[in-house]
Amino acid sequence: MSHDRPEMVDTSRGDAPATPAEEPRGCLFALSQPPLMIFLAVVGSLLLMAALHDLFML
Template sequence: MAHITREPTPDTSNRPGPAVQAERAHAAPEGRGCLFALSQPPLMLFLTVIGTLLLIAGVHDLFLL
């Protein structure tokens, strides 16, 4: 996007040829899985808050009603 960002055009002399790019395109993408998603701090904070609210509601229903 040199015309929009006004950056110089990239040098394409060091890029791999079409055969190498086609080989990389057929490789299976590396999946990160659910444990990667659960390791994110905002998600863990959200799940902690929701779990705490459910725990408080359960304790309230069992012992205070």
């Protein structure tokens, strides 16, 4: 038994559109990521609690 597969039809419309050049992502892009902001908020709150403890409890 022979299983003949039909050839795939080419449905492309000429050349693929050119992809835009990737822009370099800087520090503001990194700071806009939620996990990083949560981490920085936790670290900042710990530093604030330590500073308040030093000011008022010692």
